[in-house]
Amino acid sequence: MTRCRLCGSAALVSVVDLGATPPCESFLAADQLDEPEPAYPLHLRVCTDCWLAQIPPLITPEETFTQYAYFSSYSTSWVEHARTFVADAVQRVGLGPDAFVVEVASNDGYLLKHVVDRGIRCLGIEPSVNVGAAARDAGVPTLTAFLDPATGSDVRAEHGPADLVVANNVYAHIPDVVGFTRGLRALVADDGWVSIEVQHLLTLIEENQYDTIYHEHFQYYTVASATRALAAGGLALVDVELLPTHGGSIRLWARPAEAAGEPSRGVADVLAREKAAGLQELSGYTEFSARVAKVRRDLLRFLIEVAERGETVVGYGAPGKGNTLLNHCGIRPDLLPYTVDRNPYKHGRFTPGTRIPILPPEQIAADRPDYVLVLPWNLRAELVEQLSFVHDWGGRLVFPIPELSIVEVAS
Known part of the structure; x- marks a missing residue:
């Protein structure tokens, strides 16, 4: 990996090298134990121009997510987190009976089932065949697909623009961050909202959470680097929430750039915390x-x-x-x-x-x-x-x- 996948800079500096490991969700059946098992370098670097932390895209999303071992509904606390989010989002965004909600990487319907229960029209976009089937079995409309600009445009043409697009714990999972963000912009209405949850690089480093570095996670965000990534796809950050999930996450509230307005004071506060922690200079990464x-x-x-x-x-x-x-x-x-x-x-x-x-x-x-x-x-x-x-x-x-x-x- 020689260039940053967000800004194209060659100024990449090593943060931690974890050696070579197999993809973290490639669980083995008993009859595979005598077969070769591929392993890939797991080396986190940071771009000193845009400060996006990233690993090389050595595996493709298709290799990982077409058949997936993770089902969100097996975590009681995560299902409750989703229920609370839906209740709050209905109030924040003003979702009425005519609204349309799309979740990208909707897994087994753990979140959208709460939308369905409220009688709000929705659609999940989930690339994994097996977990998408579980969502449909649970009564959650689900399209089996990866999000890119073409998929976003096709969904918009068929279903109309989304008042709210949710992308929880997927923004780190896609190597083409600009293309994915453009896909989000294609889905959302011109006056709509995008909500993204992703692990916060600040807590990853402060709390030593290095085990959340794995091949599925191609990049690791601060609010500063996420703001730049969103802008590359036509979205603007308007608010941020700090969450305890996954050891410390950020919820990014974004809108199409032309409808965004000024960001909240909360955005400035988190940016100041990141700067104080040294995450916009090498000092924050050296230890x-x-x-x-x-x-x-x-x-x-x-x-x-x-x-x-x-x-x-x-x-x-x-x-x-x-x-x-x-x-x-x-x-x-x-x-x-x-x-x-x-x-x-x-x-x-x-x-x-x-x-x-x-x-x-x-x-x-x-x-x-x-x-x-x-x-x-x-x-x-x-x-x-x-x-x-x-x-x-x-x-x-x-x-x-x-x-x-x-x-x-x-x-």
Whole structure:
């Protein structure tokens, strides 16, 4: 990768190099364990001209998202987050019975089902065949497609312009950020709104959340770099919200440039925070790699010491971020014999690269391990409650990010 995908600059500087790993959602079936498994460099760089952090586009969205292992509805807290968003957006945007809402990367209908329940016309645009089918089964109209300017124009021609376009946790997933943004502009009405949620690079660096760097995430945004990306597609940022989701996200409210007006004070406040953190100069990035290395050392030391004491530790969850962590740390079944996940699609499969078996959640209660390593640490409050039963035998929870912590759970 020699040039920034947003501004075309060659001024790219290394932030952290995580080696080479397989794509994080390429879970293996048992009959694939003796087959070769491709791995790709995972090296985050930042452009010192526009300050977009990015990795090389070594895999295509078609390779990852045509058949996808992630179903949003399996996270209770995420479904509730979507319900709250829809309720707030109806008020903010003024969505009435004649409104039209489009969600891009709509997954299994976890968000639009709340729109359907309100009797508002909507459409999901979801590239993954399997999760899109689940959405349609749930009564959410869904088009199987990737968004680009042509798709946006076709949807607008057939269904009319959208009063609200939602793009949650997809803006990082597309290598052609300018083309995708132009697709959003094609969808939205000239006086409409676009809402985008994406992880905030500020919290990624401050909270050491390096496991959210993976091949599906081609870029990592500050409000400053997101403003520039939106402008490249004809949209203007008008407001921003700071969210706790995914360890710290931003919700960007944008409108077509000709209808946007002046940005809110909130935009200026977050830009000032980013500048104070050094994210518009190299000083904000220089210590990150050393802190990442410490996470690896601390987690390996803990797992080795547990094994040498004859105690047991198993995993909870098989998220994409967990596979970045497991591969970077070199954790194999000798240190983590299995992990569990609520998603039955993953049962009987194995984590990419590290080949750790994925079992149903009931296995934890059956085996009563001494420790449970929680891989989706961003759902900490939800999972501490879900896993409170490990207290019954004196088990404890382990969270690896932002630093290793061992938690006693209440019954």
